[in-house]
Amino acid sequence: NAGVTQTPKFRILKIGQSMTLQCAQDMNHNYMYWYRQDPGMGLKLIYYSVGAGITDKGEVPNGYNVSRSTTEDFPLRLELAAPSQTSVYFCASSLGTFSNQPQHFGDGTRLSIL
Amino acid sequence: GNSVTQMEGPVTLSEEAFLTINCTYTATGYPSLFWYVQYPGEGLQLLLKATKADDKGSNKGFEATYRKETTSFHLEKGSVQVSDSAVYFCALRLQGGSEKLVFGKGTKLTVNP
Numbered sequence: 001n002a003g004v005t006q007t008p009k010f011r012i013l014k015i016g017q018s019m020t021l022q023c024a025q026d027m028n029h030n031y032m033y034w035y036r037q038d039p040g041m042g043l044k045l046i047y048y049s050v051g052a053g054i055t056d057k058g059e060v061p062n063g064y065n066v067s068r069s070t071t072e073d074f075p076l077r078l079e080l081a082a083p084s085q086t087s088v089y090f091c092a093s094s095l096g097t098f099s100n101q102p103q104h105f106g107d108g109t110r111l112s113i114l
Numbered sequence: 115g116n117s118v119t120q121m122e123g124p125v126t127l128s129e130e131a132f133l134t135i136n137c138t139y140t141a142t143g144y145p146s147l148f149w150y151v152q153y154p155g156e157g158l159q160l161l162l163k164a165t166k167a168d169d170k171g172s173n174k175g176f177e178a179t180y181r182k183e184t185t186s187f188h189l190e191k192g193s194v195q196v197s198d199s200a201v202y203f204c205a206l207r208l209q210g211g212s213e214k215l216v217f218g219k220g221t222k223l224t225v226n227p
Contacts, residue, residue, distance in 0.1 A: 004157075031213055042203065042217040043158075050212055058214070090157055096213055102148065103215060105157035 002026050006091050006106035013081045013113045021076040021109050023091030031096035032074040033058075033103065034066065036087040043090065049074055050096060081113045116141045120204050120218035127225050133191040135221045137178075137204035140185065145206040147171075147180055147187040148215070152201045161189075161202070194225045 007022045025032065030051050035043040045058030049068040063085055065077045074093075078085060088110050092103040121136040139145065146165045150158040162171030167182035178189045187204060204218040 033214070040219060042219040043215075044217075045214055048212055048214060056212065092158075094213055102160040102163060103213075105150075105159070107155075107157045 004091055004093055004104050004106035006089075006109050008109060009107065010110045011112070013078075013111065015081060015083065015113060017081050018077070018079050019081070021078075021089055021091075021111070023074045023076065023106060024072050025074075025091075025093040025104070026072065027093060027095075027104065028071065029093035029095050029104070030071070031094045031103075032068065033092040033094075034064075034074070034076045035090045035092065036060065036085075037090060037108070038087050046076065046089075078111075083113050085111065086113045087111060116145070116206065116208060116216050118204050118206055118216055118218035120202075120221050123201075123221040123223070125221060125223045127194055127223070129196055129225055129227050130193045131225075133189070133194045133198075133223070135189040135202055135204075135223070137187045137189065137218060138185050139187065139204075139206050141206055141208065141216075143209055145208050147178070148205045148207065149176070149178055149187070149189050150203040150205060150217075152203065152220070154200070158203060194223075196225045196227050199223055199225045 004025045033048045034046040047066040049055045091106045094103045095101040148163045149161040151161045162173040164171040164180035170179045201220045205215045
C-alpha cells in the first residue's frame with residue numbers, strides 16, 4: 001500500500017517558470033490537502049479538496065492553482081515561479097466525511113526557485 | 115482565530131532523559147488535537163491524538179492529555195532515545211467541514227547518546 005505519493009522529490013526552477021507538483025493517494029480518501037513548510041514556520045495550508053471536482057483555498061493560496069478531476073490525484077500548479085515559493089511542499093489526504101481519521105502525509109517535494 | 119503555540123526549540127537532551135514539549139491552543143468549538151512527528155527527510159507521521167477533553171493519547175512511549183481547562187496538549191516521554199530525534203508538531207482540527215489542520219511551528223528535538 002503506497003499511501004500518499006508525491007513527485008518529484010526535488011526540483012530547481014528559474015523565476016517565471018511553471019511546474020506541476022504531483023500527488024496521488026491509493027487509500028480512496030475523499031479529502032486531500034496541499035501544505036507548504038517554511039523553516040521555523042510550521043505548515044501552512046495552500047489548497048484543499050473534499051472530493052473530486054471540489055477545491056477551496058487555504059491560508060496561503062496566492063500563486064498556486066489546483067484541480068481534482070479524480071479521487072486519487074490532486075496536482076498543485078505554480079504558474080509563474082517566484083523566489084518566495086521556495087519551500088518544501090507536502091500533500092496529505094484523509095478519509096473525511098466526519099470519520100475522525102487523521103491526515104496521511106507524503107514525503108514532500110523540495111522546491112527551490114532561483 | 116484558531117491557533118497552536120508550541121514551545122520554542124531546539125530541545126537537546128541526553129538519552130533516557132524526560133521530555134516535555136508544551137503545546138497550547140486557541141480554538142472555537144471543540145477541536146481534536148494531534149501530535150505529528152517528522153523525521154529528517156520525511157513527511158509527517160501521526161504520533162498520537164485525542165478527540166475530547168481528558169482523553170489521553172499515547173504511542174511509542176509518548177503521551178499527551180487533552181486539557182480543556184488549560185487549553186493544552188503537552189507531549190511527554192519518560193525516557194527518550196536517540197531515535198526520537200525529530201521535529202514534533204502539535205496540531206488541532208476543528209469539528210466538521212473540511213477537517214483542516216492548524217499546526218504549531220514545530221519543535222526540533224535532538225537526543226544525544
